[in-house]
Structures are given as structure tokens and as C-alpha cells.
Amino acid sequence: xxxxxxxxxxxxxxxxxxxxxxxxxxxxxxxxxxxxxxxxxxxxxxxxxxxxxxxxxxxxxxxxxxxxxxxxxxxxxxxxxxxxxxxxxxxxxxxxxxxxxxxxxxxxxxxxxxxxxxxxxxxxxxxxxxxxxxxxxxxxxxxxxxxxxxxxxxxxxxxxxxxxxxxxxxxxxxxxxxxxxxxxxxxxxxxxxxxxxxxxxxxxxx
Amino acid sequence: xxxxxxxxxxxxxxxxxxxxxxxxxxxxxxxxxxxxxxxxxxxxxxxxxxxxxxxxxxxxxxxxxxxxxxxxxxxxxxxxxxxxxxxxxxxxxxxxxxxxxxxxxxxxxxxxxxxxxxxxxxxxxxxxxxxxxxxxxxxxxxxxxxxxxxxxxxxxxxxxxxxxxxxxxxxxxxxxxxxxxxxxxxxxxxxxxxxxxxxxxxxxxxxxxxxxxxxxxxxxxxxxxxxxxxxxxxxxxxxxxxxxxxxxxxxxxxxxxxxxxxxxxxxxxxxxxxxxxxxxxxxxxxxxxxxxxxxxxxxxxxxxxxxxxxxxxxxxxxxxxxxxxxxxxxxxxxxxxxxxxxxxxxxxxxxxxxxxxxxxxxxxxxxxxxxxxxxxxxxxxxxxxxxxxxxxxxxxxxxxxxxxxxxxxxxxxxxxxxxxxxxxxxxxxxxxxxxxxxxxxxxxxxxxxxxxxxxxxxxxxxxxxxxxxxxxxxxxxxxxxxxxxxxxxx
Numbered sequence: 001x002x003x004x005x006x007x008x009x010x011x012x013x014x015x016x017x018x019x020x021x022x023x024x025x026x027x028x029x030x031x032x033x034x035x036x037x038x039x040x041x042x043x044x045x046x047x048x049x050x051x052x053x054x055x056x057x058x059x060x061x062x063x064x065x066x067x068x069x070x071x072x073x074x075x076x077x078x079x080x081x082x083x084x085x086x087x088x089x090x091x092x093x094x095x096x097x098x099x100x101x102x103x104x105x106x107x108x109x110x111x112x113x114x115x116x117x118x119x120x121x122x123x124x125x126x127x128x129x130x131x132x133x134x135x136x137x138x139x140x141x142x143x144x145x146x147x148x149x150x151x152x153x154x155x156x157x158x159x160x161x162x163x164x165x166x167x168x169x170x171x172x173x174x175x176x177x178x179x180x181x182x183x184x185x186x187x188x189x190x191x192x193x194x195x196x197x198x199x200x201x202x203x204x205x206x
Numbered sequence: 207x208x209x210x211x212x213x214x215x216x217x218x219x220x221x222x223x224x225x226x227x228x229x230x231x232x233x234x235x236x237x238x239x240x241x242x243x244x245x246x247x248x249x250x251x252x253x254x255x256x257x258x259x260x261x262x263x264x265x266x267x268x269x270x271x272x273x274x275x276x277x278x279x280x281x282x283x284x285x286x287x288x289x290x291x292x293x294x295x296x297x298x299x300x301x302x303x304x305x306x307x308x309x310x311x312x313x314x315x316x317x318x319x320x321x322x323x324x325x326x327x328x329x330x331x332x333x334x335x336x337x338x339x340x341x342x343x344x345x346x347x348x349x350x351x352x353x354x355x356x357x358x359x360x361x362x363x364x365x366x367x368x369x370x371x372x373x374x375x376x377x378x379x380x381x382x383x384x385x386x387x388x389x390x391x392x393x394x395x396x397x398x399x400x401x402x403x404x405x406x407x408x409x410x411x412x413x414x415x416x417x418x419x420x421x422x423x424x425x426x427x428x429x430x431x432x433x434x435x436x437x438x439x440x441x442x443x444x445x446x447x448x449x450x451x452x453x454x455x456x457x458x459x460x461x462x463x464x465x466x467x468x469x470x471x472x473x474x475x476x477x478x479x480x481x482x483x484x485x486x487x488x489x490x491x492x493x494x495x496x497x498x499x500x501x502x503x504x505x506x507x508x509x510x511x512x513x514x515x516x517x518x519x520x521x522x523x524x525x526x527x528x529x530x531x532x533x534x535x536x537x538x539x540x541x542x543x544x545x546x547x548x549x550x551x552x553x554x555x556x557x558x559x560x561x562x563x564x565x566x567x568x569x570x571x572x573x574x575x576x577x578x579x580x581x582x583x584x585x586x587x588x589x590x591x592x593x594x595x596x597x598x599x600x601x602x603x604x605x606x607x608x609x610x611x612x613x614x615x616x617x618x619x620x621x622x623x624x625x626x627x628x629x630x631x632x633x634x635x636x637x638x639x640x641x642x643x644x645x646x647x648x649x650x651x652x653x654x655x656x657x658x659x660x661x662x663x664x665x666x667x668x669x670x671x672x673x674x675x676x677x678x679x680x681x682x683x684x685x686x687x688x689x690x691x692x693x694x695x696x
Contacts, residue, residue: 007495030261126470165454171416176474183339185357187358
């Protein structure tokens with residue numbers, strides 16, 4: 001008997017398999033009395049506060065100011081930055097420092113940083129979600145360089161975890177980012193900066 | 207592995223270890239309480255988490271088949287392993303098939319449980335732990351002592367010493383500042399990440415409906431392992447399933463606040479099979495039983511399979527705080543380990559038979575558990591099983607059998623009580639027993655036992671008609687010392 005057959009036979013002997021419709025009906029009866037959101041308003045302020053709490057830098061800018069703000073942030077970190085090929089040109093229009101679109105994975109470690117958009121954000125937890133779709137590049141782009149600048153559009157910010165997950169496509173790879181890389185491994189105290197980007201900057205475009 | 211009391215005795219005598227543990231668990235306890243208090247619907251989230259996990263366990267065959275189907279559809283390959291040896295064999299063969307002799311690893315409890323690193327080493331494959339704490343443990347030739355923070359027994363200066371001694375590329379003049387230690391680990395592992403062809407990971411959650419795997423982490427080493435290598439092999443216990451993506455809204459709130467006391471951990475990655483042009487080209491999922499179906503068969507004990515490995519129960523446990531993780535003789539220490547290890551391994555060894563007793567039953571673990579595992583209930587249940595099936599305690603078993611025989615008959619009970627009362631002047635002339643005989647002397651090592659009363663409650667009730675015919679005791683309550691507690695007895 002294969003391992004698969006044997007394990008499933010054991011399980012079926014303990015908790016017998018039932019028709020899928022019965023399982024689905026039971027699943028639908030699970031109590032979900034928790035809140036869909038914890039804060040009624042002030043979502044953007046909450047998001048900015050919560051991201052900053054992780055010791056990330058948070059900037060807020062009108063959509064029209066975005067090119068200037070992005071150019072300033074990148075100029076403050078000398079070197080070449082990577083960006084997804086489909087990041088809106090307008091966002092990068094004023095960048096004068098080195099910029100490479102869709103860099104090869106082998107080149108990422110030599111970059112000063114990366115600039116990307118995102119798919120959604122969660123105010124309550126100060127989380128930004130990348131689904132590596134338009135404007136976000138591959139997972140490696142926003143991981144290997146030591147600096148990550150993320151542009152979050154105000155409409156992308158969901159108030160809380162349940163609403164954010166509803167907006168996401170589970171078939172895409174998702175990366176949820178809550179502050180810079182950190183560890184609690186030394187004496188259970190949080191220290192920023194291990195393997196991922198040690199500096200995280202977030203621009204909220206309103 | 208020595209039984210818990212023997213291992214704990216040594217650990218408790220280590221004042222440095224106790225200091226490190228008290229500092230770390232004390233820090234996290236306060237922060238966790240604050241993170242949990244922030245959500246006014248915590249109890250509702252906890253109840254939903256519990257119900258989702260129970261629902262999965264009650265329909266495990268259904269969800270495993272569905273997960274397999276969806277992972278396969280998405281381009282992954284599913285393997286099944288009855289036990290640790292089979293899981294290790296599968297992983298070793300998969301690594302060999304790539305022609306590689308090195309793998310990078312994300313911290314994984316499942317592979318800790320199967321002893322994968324040692325099994326791979328025997329096959330000539332080097333496994334590099336990339337989580338900072340696992341790296342500290344691996345470089346220190348040590349064992350993990352905490353689920354979340356495997357090197358919790360080490361303080362910053364211990365870690366600096368290990369890095370200076372064992373890390374060939376440790377920077378000159380490395381200090382014990384946590385930021386410097388983290389920087390040293392970053393430099394040490396960067397080249398490994400960039401060149402690794404194969405990675406091994408665990409899994410926090412597997413979504414049956416979509417075949418999506420989820421890993422929560424903090425450092426970015428998880429993201430490195432999950433996305434840079436060409437081949438990814440993930441090992442998960444069969445109980446790690448949630449039915450749908452929607453359920454993550456519950457667990458992504460419960461887990462980070464319970465484990466690191468954060469609103470959200472820095473990085474959570476999900477992947478569904480392979481994603482062309484981004485990440486591994488080859489994905490394998492190993493579904494591990496290794497005692498989980500035996501645990502499922504125990505209707506009281508099965509709730510241990512709800513565990514999401516947050517380690518909140520360790521951080522609040524007075525026994526863990528003093529004894530440390532190594533005393534539990536398992537990758538799963540603390541209260542959850544005390545109920546998980548004897549169930550998945552069976553109560554066949556001294557350490558596993560002793561683990562259900564490694565608790566004061568204070569209940570702090572149950573309070574802290576985000577999926578409401580009633581750990582004290584399972585501990586008591588397993589104590590009964592340990593007496594029945596365990597390798598030790600033959601005297602306890604005999605005593606319990608005799609007690610059962612006595613208690614089943616009122617006449618035998620009355621006789622036993624009269625005999626006990628009669629013995630009191632012989633065994634405890636001053637109302638206290640300083641040392642009990644035979645194996646019972648463990649009880650009196652650190653305390654006296656009260657002598658049996660001069661008259662049993664049942665005898666007193668019969669003689670006085672429940673106190674109705676007994677003259678009222680004087681108000682000042684002259685104590686005749688029958689309870690043995692008012693006499694000086696030192």
C-alpha cells in the first residue's frame with residue numbers, strides 16, 4: 001500500500017469521509033463573530049501611523065507631486081535603482097539617478113534599491129501587499145536590494161485584514177510586507193534589518 | 207533523552223539559563239498582552255480559529271485530497287510520508303535528483319521533528335539554516351529550545367561568542383549589539399542565498415481550495431528561500447490545512463500577535479504551485495503524518511493538532527520559564543510540547559511518559575492559546591494514559607489499581623480508613639509523616655505529609671448522624687491536631 005493510501009485509509013477510519021456538500025454546509029456554519037474592521041474612519045492616517053510604527057519612513061504626497069518625491073527619495077541613496085518595466089513612466093519622470101527597468105536577478109545584489117507599486121494595503125496592521133502584478137516586478141526585485149520604496153495609492157488601502165484579502169487573487173504569489181526586515185531572535189526583542197531590505201520607505205499617493 | 211524531571215533539575219540549577227529565559231519570556235509576555243488587548247474581538251477570532259481547525263480535523267481526508275488536487279493543478283508535485291524516515295528519504299531523493307549537494311532552509315518545525323538535517327548529512331547533503339536563531343543553534347552545535355526563538359536560551363554575548371568562534375567570515379571586532387549580530391548573519395548568508403539551487407521550507411498554512419501555501423517570517427530569509435532557488439521542497443504536517451483563503455483573515459490576525467506580539471509579522475509569502483517567470487520552477491509538497499493520525503484518533507488529545515506553532519503557551523508557562531526548552535526532549539517544548547510530543551511519538555519512552563507531568567496545571571497556556579487548546583485538559587487525559595501505557599510508574603499503576611478496588615466497595619473503603627486511622631500513631635506520632643516509604647518518598651522530599659485523621663469523615667458522619675448528635679465545639683475551637691498542621695513538626 002502506498003503512503004498516500006495508507007494515510008488516507010487511517011484518516012477515513014477515524015473521521016469517515018462525507019459528501020462534499022455536507023462538508024461545505026458544516027464549513028458555512030463556522031461562527032465568524034469577529035469584526036470586519038476595527039476602525040471606522042481615518043483609514044489613511046491609521047495606515048501611515050501603523051507603517052511608521054515599524055520604523056519605516058512614510059511620506060504622503062498628492063498624485064501630482066509623486067514624480068518629485070520619488071526622484072528625491074532615490075537621489076538620497078546614490079547608486080542604481082531597479083524598477084519594474086511596467087511601473088508608470090510618470091512616477092519616474094523626474095528621476096535623474098541611475099535606473100534600470102526589470103533588472104536580471106543576478107544584478108539585484110549590486111543595486112542600491114528598488115522602487116515598486118503594490119496590489120493592496122492594510123491600515124490596521126500597517127501592511128503592504130504585493131502580488132507581483134503590474135508595477136511590482138518579480139519577488140526577487142523587492143527582496144534582494146537593501147532599500148525598497150513602495151508607492152501606495154490611497155484607494156489601495158483597505159481598513160483591515162478581511163477586506164484586504166477579499167481584494168487579492170490567491171492564484172498570484174503574494175508578499176505581505178509590514179515594515180523592514182526584522183528579527184526577534186536575540187532575547188525576543190525586535191531588531192530591524194536582517195536579510196530583506198533594511199530600509200523601507202512608503203509614499204502614499206493621495 | 208532523560209525524563210523531564212531529570213533534565214529539568216539540571217536546567218533549573220543553571221542560573222545563567224534561567225536569567226536569559228526570564229528576561230526573554232518576560233519581555234514578550236507584556237508585549238503580547240498589549241497586542242491582544244488592542245483587538246476587542248479577540249475572543250471571537252479565537253473561537254473562529256478553533257472552529258476552523260476543528261472542522262478541518264473532522265474532515266481531514268476531504269481537505270487533504272482537495273489540497274493535493276489543487277497543488278497538482280497549479281504545477282506542484284505532492285508526496286506523502288507515513289513517518290520521519292520516509293519524509294527524509296523523499297527530500298533526500300528530490301535533492302539528489304537536482305544534482306546538488308547543498309540546500310538552504312527556512313526554519314521549519316516539521317523538518318526539525320523529522321531530523322531532516324542529520325538525515326541529509328548522512329546522504330552527503332549540507333543543509334544551511336538561514337533563520338538567525340536556527341543559524342545560532344546550528345553554529346553552536348546546539349539544539350533548539352523554543353518554537354519561535356530556537357536560541358532563546360542564548361543571550362547576546364553568547365551569540366557573539368558563537369559567531370566569533372564558528373563563523374569564518376565574522377567581522378573583526380564583532381560586538382554583541384543585536385544590529386551588529388544581525389548584520390554578520392546577513393553577510394554570512396547572502397552568497398548562499400544567491401547561489402542556492404534548492405530550498406527546503408515548512409508551511410504555516412495550506413489553503414485546500416486553491417492549493418496555496420503560506421509562510422510567515424520576519425527576516426526575509428524565508429522570502430529568499432521561497433523565491434531564489436530553482437527547486438523548492440516544502441514539508442508540512444497533514445493538519446496544517448485551512449479550507450479557503452478567507453480563513454487566513456482569522457489566522458493572519460491570531461498568529462503574529464500571539465507569537466511575536468506584532469500586529470503583523472514583517473513578511474508573509476504565499477505561492478500556488480509554480481509561477482512562470484518568478485520563483486522556483488519545480489515545487490514539491492511533502493505531506494507528513496508521523497503520528498498525527500494516531501493523535502487524531504484520540505478525541506480528547508486531537509485538539510493539539512489545532513496548534514499553529516505561535517509559542518504563546520511557552521512564553522506564559524512558569525515551568526518552561528524555569529526549566530527551558532531542552533528539558534522537554536523534543537523540538538516541541540513547553541505546554542504544547544508536553545501534549546504534542548507524547549501523542550505524535552507515543553508514550554513509549556521515559557521522556558514522553560514524563561511530559562504530561564511537566565506542568566503545574568495553572569492554565570496560563572490555555573488562556574494564551576489563540577486556538578483555545580485546553581492544554582490542562584489534555585495533560586490530565588495523557589497522565590491517565592501514561593499510567594496505563596507508560597514504561598514507568600509500575601508502582602503508581604499498582605497503587606491506582608488497588609485504589610480502584612478499594613473505592614468500588616463501601617465496606618472495603620471503611621476497612622481501609624479504619625486501618626489508616628489505626629496506623630497514624632505508628633507512622634506519625636507527631637501528626638506528620640516526615641518520610642513516606644518506597645516510591646512515595648518523592649512526595650516527602652520537600653514537604654511533610656499529613657497523618658491520616660483519627661476518624662474518617664464517613665465514620666464521623668455515621669457516629670454523629672452528620673453532626674446532629676455531636677456537642678457543639680467551643681467557640682475558640684480547640685484543635686486536637688488531627689490534621690497534623692497545628693503541631694510544631696520541624
